[in-house]
Amino acid sequence: MSGESSSEGSGASSGEGKGVTMRVEVDVPKCVASGQCVMIAPDVFDQREEDGIVVLLDEQPAPELHADVRESAVVCPAAAIRVIEK
Amino acid sequence: MVGASAAGLAAVETLRREGYEGTLTLIGDEPYHPYDRPPLSKQILGGQWEPDRVPLRAPADLDALGLELRLGVAATGLDLAGRTVALADGSRVPYDGLVIATGVRPRRLPGDGGERAHVLRTLDDALALRDRLGAGRRLAVVGAGFLGAEAAAVARGLGAEVTLLEPAPVPLAPAVGERVGRMLAQAHHDHGVDLRTGVAVAEVADGGVRLTDGTLFEADEVLVAIGSVPNTDWLEGSGLTLGDGLECDEYSAAAPGVYGAGDVARWHNPLFGTAMRIEHRTNATEQGMAVARNLLRPDERRPFAPVPYFWSDQYDVRIQAHGYLRGHEEVAVVEGEPEERKFLAVYRSGDRVAGVLAVGMPPKAVRTWRQAVATRAAWRDAVGELLPEGA
Numbered sequence: 001m002s003g004e005s006s007s008e009g010s011g012a013s014s015g016e017g018k019g020v021t022m023r024v025e026v027d028v029p030k031c032v033a034s035g036q037c038v039m040i041a042p043d044v045f046d047q048r049e050e051d052g053i054v055v056l057l058d059e060q061p062a063p064e065l066h067a068d069v070r071e072s073a074v075v076c077p078a079a080a081i082r083v084i085e086k
Numbered sequence: 087m088v089g090a091s092a093a094g095l096a097a098v099e100t101l102r103r104e105g106y107e108g109t110l111t112l113i114g115d116e117p118y119h120p121y122d123r124p125p126l127s128k129q130i131l132g133g134q135w136e137p138d139r140v141p142l143r144a145p146a147d148l149d150a151l152g153l154e155l156r157l158g159v160a161a162t163g164l165d166l167a168g169r170t171v172a173l174a175d176g177s178r179v180p181y182d183g184l185v186i187a188t189g190v191r192p193r194r195l196p197g198d199g200g201e202r203a204h205v206l207r208t209l210d211d212a213l214a215l216r217d218r219l220g221a222g223r224r225l226a227v228v229g230a231g232f233l234g235a236e237a238a239a240v241a242r243g244l245g246a247e248v249t250l251l252e253p254a255p256v257p258l259a260p261a262v263g264e265r266v267g268r269m270l271a272q273a274h275h276d277h278g279v280d281l282r283t284g285v286a287v288a289e290v291a292d293g294g295v296r297l298t299d300g301t302l303f304e305a306d307e308v309l310v311a312i313g314s315v316p317n318t319d320w321l322e323g324s325g326l327t328l329g330d331g332l333e334c335d336e337y338s339a340a341a342p343g344v345y346g347a348g349d350v351a352r353w354h355n356p357l358f359g360t361a362m363r364i365e366h367r368t369n370a371t372e373q374g375m376a377v378a379r380n381l382l383r384p385d386e387r388r389p390f391a392p393v394p395y396f397w398s399d400q401y402d403v404r405i406q407a408h409g410y411l412r413g414h415e416e417v418a419v420v421e422g423e424p425e426e427r428k429f430l431a432v433y434r435s436g437d438r439v440a441g442v443l444a445v446g447m448p449p450k451a452v453r454t455w456r457q458a459v460a461t462r463a464a465w466r467d468a469v470g471e472l473l474p475e476g477a
Contacts, residue, residue, distance in 0.1 A: 030139075032124075032397050032399075032404070033397070033404065033406065033449065034368070034395060034397060034406065035406075035449050035452065035453055035456075036368065036395065038449070038453065039453065039456075047449035048449075049448055049449070049450075052406070052448075052449040052452070070103065074096055074099060074100070074371060074375060075368065075371055075372060075375075077124070077366075077367045077368040077371075077395065077397070078122075078124070079122050079142050082144075
């Protein structure tokens, strides 16, 4: 993975392990099938085989995945991922 | 933060999320909260979406960032030594760190000031053009790049009579190669768009557009989509290096404590070993995040080395591309056939895989090739084995 994008796998450091719960929503009609979320957080997102549209695997990801999920939401080119943290 | 679109928003969000608690001023020349531009030439122009779907964040999410918003007021000057940005209303904003993300504006044609002439960059542009399109309206699109081609496809869907005027023999050939360009040209023909190549437009004129050979091409509306110009005018004389955009190093820094992000920034991408300026939606976000981190942690700065990504929707064709395709030296179709609009093509620069472009392919195949780009795989290893005849 040398030379990988600086924005991948370098997730934020804040907010982990503080008992924060996270809920993920995807706006499927907005999705453009870029696959960016799958590359960053493959445990939470997948793509439909036929057209690459997002499949949400885990609506309430575990804390160790939060940074990658936040990163996916920000990087999504269609702004189709919303993360709600409480 | 100068520039309140995708790159500027990503930068302020990253700063807040990663612990910056000081004052954050977001300056933008448009009066709107940060919004998404790719839908402008797609769902907004086509009328499937109303403007309420394009804001990048819900108002509550934006409020939570605790920003000083200075919207509807352009930056007019930069004092590097004094660390202040001058605004059009005469005020000055002091800074400790600066991100320049002022984007690009459409390149114009002579005579394009009239009512029939349009460009497509802002929400207001898209709504103005949408209001004037409809069944039987004659639209001339000048330039068959991605923006012009997408707009032509959408306008055709609205029933307009659309002509695409393109000076090159094959549209988009420098960006995607001739074979993929010909496939896109065919898609326009199939949908009743009159694509005319080898046609150069001199100006927008009364009744349509004037071609360089003097002929008047009649049209009710004209969309000028001939590329864009980086918004660096306000930085003239500031001491920053301006060329094709704001010149930045591999950290995307233009000067100590000053970073460039998004369409306006030309930086050295070490993954490809070349300077590039990328006008893609995803790059704006990734670069905004990267410069925020470099600004926040000056001792742990990281080069900005992304695999660029873009997509384009034209009719039922969705193009997905990863990598740096411009300046490629060879294209190999490794799966499917462009003519069937289901294929995967890879691009070579030097002896390395530089990019992948896919239409209608399974996502896993695209991701696998994207990884070959990310690792800068040797072309001979990646493609040579698949195509032993060197096709």
